Amino acid sequence: MPPPSDSPPLVELRDVTKAYAEGDTVREVLSGVQLSLHRGEFVVLLGRSGSGKSTLLNLISGIDVPTRGEVRVDGRDLGGLSESARTLLRRERVGFIFQAFNLLPTLTVEENVRLPLELNGHVSAKAGEKARELLERVGLRARARSFPDRLSGGEQQRVAVARALAHSPPLLLADEPTGNLDETTGRQVLDLLEGLTRQGNACALVVTHEPGLVSRADRVLSMEGGRLVEREHTRRAAR
Numbered sequence: 001m002p003p004p005s006d007s008p009p010l011v012e013l014r015d016v017t018k019a020y021a022e023g024d025t026v027r028e029v030l031s032g033v034q035l036s037l038h039r040g041e042f043v044v045l046l047g048r049s050g051s052g053k054s055t056l057l058n059l060i061s062g063i064d065v066p067t068r069g070e071v072r073v074d075g076r077d078l079g080g081l082s083e084s085a086r087t088l089l090r091r092e093r094v095g096f097i098f099q100a101f102n103l104l105p106t107l108t109v110e111e112n113v114r115l116p117l118e119l120n121g122h123v124s125a126k127a128g129e130k131a132r133e134l135l136e137r138v139g140l141r142a143r144a145r146s147f148p149d150r151l152s153g154g155e156q157q158r159v160a161v162a163r164a165l166a167h168s169p170p171l172l173l174a175d176e177p178t179g180n181l182d183e184t185t186g187r188q189v190l191d192l193l194e195g196l197t198r199q200g201n202a203c204a205l206v207v208t209h210e211p212g213l214v215s216r217a218d219r220v221l222s223m224e225g226g227r228l229v230e231r232e233h234t235r236r237a238a239r
């Protein structure tokens, strides 16, 4: 298999700027951002609070649109798509993990994991089978029928990892996935996230402040003053 950088990028940002109006002034949160992400890459995004990390994830997922510049996912220019087409692309091609887990409280653990499969048209029996297999992989098969509020924070986040990867999206976006977890539990969740992402040859972009994650990432990016800065490659440089 060719190295990731030889394949076409899964995500490409060309000269992306995002500005917000504040009274009479306009504030640029992102300025001239360039980025290429490839399948198989595990990428960490660092940056101070308010530096624009979530804004960047929202632009990549098509939840938000840039003020200027181009965002391409899987070769498709999001600027040329309607909102419903962007929603469809996101549903099929992206998995999300949030700091606050965001599981649906009225659905069981298994139903939460089945949801992205069913939204993507998988028939119920197949979706159930796949959901249980994923729950096995995150060590929660026995909790399939529990409701999320019966689970610890770490368990809920493991369910969220299973849900994000259920439909085998090529792109995983995680916004501070360990922010609400203690160090040990956070490490377990990151192990799972990294393992499952690499197994599926997906690309993960993970916002984190976790120093342990920086050392195992293929690439480390940082938002600084509206610019996206790439730090020296870690794992790849060591290969």
Ligand SMILES: Nc1ncnc2c1ncn2[C@@H]1O[C@H](COP(=O)(O)OP(=O)(O)OP(=O)(O)O)[C@@H](O)[C@H]1O
Pocket (backbone or CB within 6 Å): 020, 021, 029, 047, 048, 049, 050, 051, 052, 053, 054, 055, 056
């Ligand atoms: N809809 C909006 N309107 C105006 N300003 C916004 C809007 N959304 C975000 N911002 C501003 O853009 C800046 C970047 O926000 P963003 O949430 O991307 O930062 P962040 O790096 O993810 O921060 P944190 O680490 O605290 O979550 C912030 O100053 C925020 O106030």
